[in-house]
Amino acid sequence: MMRRDYRALDEWAVARLAQTLARTAPATGLLFLEGGLGAGKTTFARAFLRALGVQGTVRSPTYTLIEPYDLSAAFAGRRVLHLDLYRLAAPEELDDLGLRDEFEQALILIEWPERGAGELPLPDLTLSLSPETGSALSAAQERWVRLTAHTPKGSQWMKGTQGF
Numbered sequence: 001m002m003r004r005d006y007r008a009l010d011e012w013a014v015a016r017l018a019q020t021l022a023r024t025a026p027a028t029g030l031l032f033l034e035g036g037l038g039a040g041k042t043t044f045a046r047a048f049l050r051a052l053g054v055q056g057t058v059r060s061p062t063y064t065l066i067e068p069y070d071l072s073a074a075f076a077g078r079r080v081l082h083l084d085l086y087r088l089a090a091p092e093e094l095d096d097l098g099l100r101d102e103f104e105q106a107l108i109l110i111e112w113p114e115r116g117a118g119e120l121p122l123p124d125l126t127l128s129l130s131p132e133t134g135s136a137l138s139a140a141q142e143r144w145v146r147l148t149a150h151t152p153k154g155s156q157w158m159k160g161t162q163g164f
């Protein structure tokens with residue numbers, strides 16, 4: 001398992017990491033975004049999606065649970081899904097989202113993956129955001145970021161961030 005910690009990243013630095021991971025992302029893959037309320041998961045996802053060519057407002061899928069993006073040919077016609085499972089009542093509800101066939105066809109980012117425990121495949125990468133040790137979270141404070149690869153695909157993906 002490959003792992004890397006980044007200390008004290010401000011919003012701009014996290015956005016740069018997101019851009020780097022977007023650039024090195026495989027055509028299909030699964031990235032879990034972990035961290036409590038307000039940790040910066042959606043902020044990361046926005047920067048990631050923008051770097052892939054998504055234009056216009058990137059809405060947080062708080063109520064819809066899922067936002068699909070079909071990218072233009074200029075971005076290899078890639079399909080990207082952004083999920084937020086915070087409001088999922090039970091992991092079994094994931095079936096209603098019609099995700100089963102998507103895992104082999106899309107690049108998928110999931111906020112609050114723990115709400116889908118047992119019903120989601122192993123992610124290629126997990127990105128965890130937390131406040132600096134011991135302190136409570138406040139919006140402007142820098143974040144601690146841990147990136148972990150769980151599959152060979154994830155390790156490959158992560159290797160692309162070397163030098164960040």
Ligand SMILES: Nc1ncnc2c1ncn2[C@@H]1O[C@H](COP(=O)(O)OP(=O)(O)O)[C@@H](O)[C@H]1O
Pocket residue numbers: 009010011012014035036037038039040041042043044111139140141142143
């Ligand atoms: N790395 C960061 N450093 C400082 N503030 C951040 C960082 N990332 C996000 N924020 C701020 O934290 C707040 C919550 O971010 P958000 O992405 O909505 O969190 P989440 O999706 O995890 O609930 C926003 O006001 C955002 O500007």
Ligand SMILES: [Mg+2]
Pocket residue numbers: 041042060084111
């Ligand atoms: Mg969010």
